[in-house]
Amino acid sequence: MEISPDLKVTQPTVTMISNTFVRIENYLSIITYDTNLIKIKTKVKTVKVTGDKLLLKYIEENEIGIKGLIYSIEYID
Numbered sequence: 001m002e003i004s005p006d007l008k009v010t011q012p013t014v015t016m017i018s019n020t021f022v023r024i025e026n027y028l029s030i031i032t033y034d035t036n037l038i039k040i041k042t043k044v045k046t047v048k049v050t051g052d053k054l055l056l057k058y059i060e061e062n063e064i065g066i067k068g069l070i071y072s073i074e075y076i077d
Helices: none
Strands: 013-017 021-025 027-033 037-042 046-059 063-076
Touching: 013 063, 021 046, 027 046, 027 063, 037 063
Parallel strands: none
Antiparallel strands: 013 021, 021 063, 027 037, 037 046, 046 063
16 A cells, blocks of 8 residues: 655654664765764754764665664754
8 A cells, every 4th residue: 555645754753762772764874974973864954873882773765773872862954
């Protein structure tokens, strides 16, 4: 069953589970990838994730999962 285009979410969606996992939907690209800092470009802004032992748990067409000890998540220009 197809979802109508007007019902699809095209804005970035950031979901944090505890302080150890974050899911970012509707991203465009990975700008920075380090164990302490990951920056993800979205259609609207860049999502900056800082923490310790950060790693990309999975990468799919429209979604990225980040695992590690997360200190902060920010939207930056």
